[in-house]
Amino acid sequence: MDEEDNTTYVPYSKRPEWSDIEPIPQYDESLPRLIHINYDKEYTDAMDCFRAIVKKKEISERALELTEFLINYNPAHYYIWKYRQELLLKLNCDLKKELVNMEENTYSWMKSYQIWHHRQVLVDNLNDPVDEMETINVVLEMDSKNYHAWAYRQWLMTRFNLFDKSELDYIDDFLLEDIRNNSAWNQRMFYYNNRPSILLDAEAENEINYAIEKIKILPNNKCPWTYLKGIIELNEKTLLDYPDIEELCTQLKDDKSCIFPLSMYYDISLMKYKKNPTKESYENLLKILKELEDRDFRRVNYWNHKRNQLKFFNKQNDKSFD
Amino acid sequence: MSEEETFEKNKHIKYFERCFKILPYHYTSADTNRMTFLFFCISGLDLLGALDQVITPEIKQKTIEWIYAQQIHPDPKIGNIGQCGFRGAPFMGHKFEPNATETIHEPYDASNLAMTYTALISLIILGDDLSRVNKKAIIESIAQLQQEDGSFSPVIFGMEYDMRFLYCASVISYILNDWSGINIDKAIDFIKKSQTYDFGISQGQGFESHGGPTFCAIAALSLMGKLDEGLISKKDTLSWCLSRQVNGFQGRANKPPDTCYSFWIGAAIEILGGYEFIDFETHKKFLYSTQTNYGGFTKYPEYEFPDILHSYMGVAALAIIPEKTPEIECLPQLETRLNMSKKTFDKNFPNNVFWKNK
Numbered sequence: 001m002d003e004e005d006n007t008t009y010v011p012y013s014k015r016p017e018w019s020d021i022e023p024i025p026q027y028d029e030s031l032p033r034l035i036h037i038n039y040d041k042e043y044t045d046a047m048d049c050f051r052a053i054v055k056k057k058e059i060s061e062r063a064l065e066l067t068e069f070l071i072n073y074n075p076a077h078y079y080i081w082k083y084r085q086e087l088l089l090k091l092n093c094d095l096k097k098e099l100v101n102m103e104e105n106t107y108s109w110m111k112s113y114q115i116w117h118h119r120q121v122l123v124d125n126l127n128d129p130v131d132e133m134e135t136i137n138v139v140l141e142m143d144s145k146n147y148h149a150w151a152y153r154q155w156l157m158t159r160f161n162l163f164d165k166s167e168l169d170y171i172d173d174f175l176l177e178d179i180r181n182n183s184a185w186n187q188r189m190f191y192y193n194n195r196p197s198i199l200l201d202a203e204a205e206n207e208i209n210y211a212i213e214k215i216k217i218l219p220n221n222k223c224p225w226t227y228l229k230g231i232i233e234l235n236e237k238t239l240l241d242y243p244d245i246e247e248l249c250t251q252l253k254d255d256k257s258c259i260f261p262l263s264m265y266y267d268i269s270l271m272k273y274k275k276n277p278t279k280e281s282y283e284n285l286l287k288i289l290k291e292l293e294d295r296d297f298r299r300v301n302y303w304n305h306k307r308n309q310l311k312f313f314n315k316q317n318d319k320s321f322d
Numbered sequence: 323m324s325e326e327e328t329f330e331k332n333k334h335i336k337y338f339e340r341c342f343k344i345l346p347y348h349y350t351s352a353d354t355n356r357m358t359f360l361f362f363c364i365s366g367l368d369l370l371g372a373l374d375q376v377i378t379p380e381i382k383q384k385t386i387e388w389i390y391a392q393q394i395h396p397d398p399k400i401g402n403i404g405q406c407g408f409r410g411a412p413f414m415g416h417k418f419e420p421n422a423t424e425t426i427h428e429p430y431d432a433s434n435l436a437m438t439y440t441a442l443i444s445l446i447i448l449g450d451d452l453s454r455v456n457k458k459a460i461i462e463s464i465a466q467l468q469q470e471d472g473s474f475s476p477v478i479f480g481m482e483y484d485m486r487f488l489y490c491a492s493v494i495s496y497i498l499n500d501w502s503g504i505n506i507d508k509a510i511d512f513i514k515k516s517q518t519y520d521f522g523i524s525q526g527q528g529f530e531s532h533g534g535p536t537f538c539a540i541a542a543l544s545l546m547g548k549l550d551e552g553l554i555s556k557k558d559t560l561s562w563c564l565s566r567q568v569n570g571f572q573g574r575a576n577k578p579p580d581t582c583y584s585f586w587i588g589a590a591i592e593i594l595g596g597y598e599f600i601d602f603e604t605h606k607k608f609l610y611s612t613q614t615n616y617g618g619f620t621k622y623p624e625y626e627f628p629d630i631l632h633s634y635m636g637v638a639a640l641a642i643i644p645e646k647t648p649e650i651e652c653l654p655q656l657e658t659r660l661n662m663s664k665k666t667f668d669k670n671f672p673n674n675v676f677w678k679n680k
Contacts, residue, residue: 055415
């Protein structure tokens, strides 16, 4: 902070209401100092008082105010957060009010682990999801891939059993906005994987069609391809059980700007080959690998490695097609 | 971005040297994590071959003393309540006592697994033999930090728990040569449950797969000697990692590449034995483009100012590359699981009191 902004600022240690406190400095006695942070003097002053009240385990309104001041300087200071949580509980503060009070901070520090953990502690104590979904929605509107917000959403859903079907519409809105948003795709899988009821065949069918529709919009997007595999796995089937998927791959595989249809086509062809190895299908596999090498040039060595694995399979099964 | 895109070794040495001494005020949010930043500077200088040149024997010794002054020992009256290990800095007002063997318990005085991990690695890099480390107290504390689901919380008074701290607990157990503080079956169970439908690994069950926890899980499993047991499908996890290469590496599917994932994902790939499958040249080019004129690296090429984490990860990522072109020939191989120079590890590690004569 600039000096001028603080002409009227009175340090905690100079305030009459703090005169009973003997500030405790940070004993950083290695000279020259190492990894020395050039703190603002306001932070140093407030921390000196903080150290003193923690030492005497003070539970008071002024302590609560001090934690808020310090958190604004250092939102990652988990000791201060912890102390604040204890103060809130011991002073019988309105935790719902605290959630509202911390709303702006949540938006400002949405990438801080601590602010989310703070909310989680409060909500857990309240034993009530209150309006937390709303807060999460605001954050995800600003940053649709915010890891903390999605993780907290999942915790809330699990803790309070909030597996309403409307979650699927919510996710779909994200994918309409950005079809490549992997956080949203992951949330969709989370929904089916963690809700109390199991995945029905008809639902799996629906989800597969959902992914296929999204693939048709943008084939060179890894997310729905992975989602397809995930749903099939969850439904305890394999790619071979869904001829629609093979057909989709066949339709899209020759588009040279795409990797994923051809890559899944390779997976399906390899599965078939392992059941019935013929020279013709082997040569087809080699052809696919060659094409994948050309298109996916960052991973040439990887596709070459796949070729070696294929040859190893042949050797093990006494197939000499080369 | 530098005009000539090559590895700016000397600028990086200067950068770490500056950070080692003083950090600007916006690092206030790192007040509880200074140990981690100390590790980045020391290990960064070590990787750049400049540790002895920049840090005199006297300052080295002072650094060792500072690290030991952050150690929390059991309280003679109440014993070990899970708080033993290292603090990130003396921010709670403790006296400077590097030779203490007891710590009078005070409220909120608790170690943090990430700080214990970086303290131990820093001591090893500085050539200390760990003889003042209270192994028994640390191992007993670790046991109290493991959660019912197998993951770890960093501090005893409860915080978020996830894959990061499972990794830290594993490195600590490895260095102290004692795994009795970890319930390994539970830890493996947690890692398995954190593998997602795309075979990447997330911070915990249900979350999105992510480069950071993927490294943490793979390195932890490797240190435990349980890589095959802990991964549902090693080849699919490797394939997920390889798919993260854009030019540099992204941390999640369809995210932009970011310097630190060159380490997190690169190291995971190396441990899985697939480093030969990546495209070295574009990877290096990306990293060179995130260097700054002030030395150090940024997160993204378009950023102007470096930060310590990305600077360290940039150097460490380059050190992983097995076939070194002339401009990075100066970098030693990395001991990726611990994230330090392999050369220093080979030289100093066998001398620590927990491994000597073992």
